[in-house]
Amino acid sequence: MAPRAAGGIDALLALQGIEDPTERRKRSVARGRNALDLLDDLKIGLLAGSLDSSMAGRLRAIVADLKSPSGDSGLDQVLSEIDLRVEVELAKAGA
Numbered sequence: 001m002a003p004r005a006a007g008g009i010d011a012l013l014a015l016q017g018i019e020d021p022t023e024r025r026k027r028s029v030a031r032g033r034n035a036l037d038l039l040d041d042l043k044i045g046l047l048a049g050s051l052d053s054s055m056a057g058r059l060r061a062i063v064a065d066l067k068s069p070s071g072d073s074g075l076d077q078v079l080s081e082i083d084l085r086v087e088v089e090l091a092k093a094g095a
Contacts, residue, residue: 025072031079032075038062042089
């Protein structure tokens with residue numbers, strides 16, 4: 001019975017490693033939305049003259065997340081454009 005249980009556990013772990021394309025797309029959309037929200041926060045901070053000092057670090061973290069492929073070429077193109085915009089803002093900030 002123990003070998004069968006071990007095999008069952010191995011199969012379960014293997015299945016957990018398989019990523020559902022729908023979930024991957026949802027995560028990618030969420031990452032894109034988070035990046036856009038952060039860019040809005042940056043804009044508001046710049047307009048108000050009260051820019052948060054941790055903004056550059058948060059922007060760098062967002063850039064790293066945007067590079068993961070979603071499995072949807074159209075979505076990946078949009079995320080690439082958001083990534084470019086974040087990179088531009090980082091360059092303008094001198095970060």
